[in-house]
Amino acid sequence: MTKRDIYLLSPLSAEGTIPLPMISFSLLTDKIDFDACDMVMFTSKQAVKSAEAIDSEWKKYPTVAIGSATKKQIETLGGRVIYSPPSFYGEVLSQDIITYFKDKKLLYLRPEKVSFDTKGYLERAGVAVEEQVIYKTSCAVYPKEEAPSKGAIIIFTSPSTIHCFFQSFEWDESYSAVVIGEATKRHLKPDMHYVMADEPLIRSCIAKARSLL
Known part of the structure; x- marks a missing residue:
């Protein structure tokens, strides 16, 4: 055989x-603006690693983690996860956040390109979201x-x-x-x-x- x-x-x-x-990864900023946010959201473990490389202050905030690998990375680095759906299906995720966190101010730390407009969806539902692009992927x-x-x-x-x-x-x-x-x-x-x-x-x-x- x-x-x-x-x-x-x-x-x-x-x-x-x-x-x-x-895929290779590179940082796009050397500063994260935490002003006016009370929660941080990550949709990939690379976003967590990138945030840690830029400013470890993110760990002072409760986090929303999308996916088990993201959650594990947050916890490995000493962050606190308060909500973590098992998988990332944009519409379902956004409905959950609307239900549980409508009175919160989320900071979404994200890659340059995303497959779902989480910020737009949440804002149309009345959830306050700031986003900052902190890294990009290249082939x-x-x-x-x-x-x-x-x-x-x-x-x-x-x-x-x-x-x-x-x-x-x-x-x-x-x-x-x-x-x-x-x-x-x-x-x-x-x-x-x-x-x-x-x-x-x-x-x-x-x-x-x-x-x-």
Whole structure:
């Protein structure tokens, strides 16, 4: 049987996978304005890491954390999470915040590009939201000869990893994709064979990839 390599396109590395990170991160500011906010909202663990690198004062505020990885990152750095839905579906998330935090002033620390206009949605519902763009993502660039091997199982952990992959490589019909969730699946090309992780977690993606071996 031909050996199949598992490639992880996340910035993280994991045992039993070949790291092929598709995204790099860079800070866009050296200051966070906490004036007039009483809560901070994060929608990714990279936003938490970026905030920590800029100004650790964010930990003085209660936080809204979107997703288990974001929540874990906040708590690892000493922050306090008061609300954390298990997954990020923009409309559902915003309805929850409208219900629980309508009298609060949220500071949304976010990347340059977002897939859902959380600020606009909340403000239309009467929730006060300030947002500050604190970091951006860029695609890593690879030479063609570093393309995944024939028969590879490729783990896509976000829509961005798909878009960045195709900036460097072409899809081979021998490849199989593992996607982390519905939002990522929608960005696959029609001819891509794929399976979805049982949970929207990288460890679940790896388990699913191993089940294909």
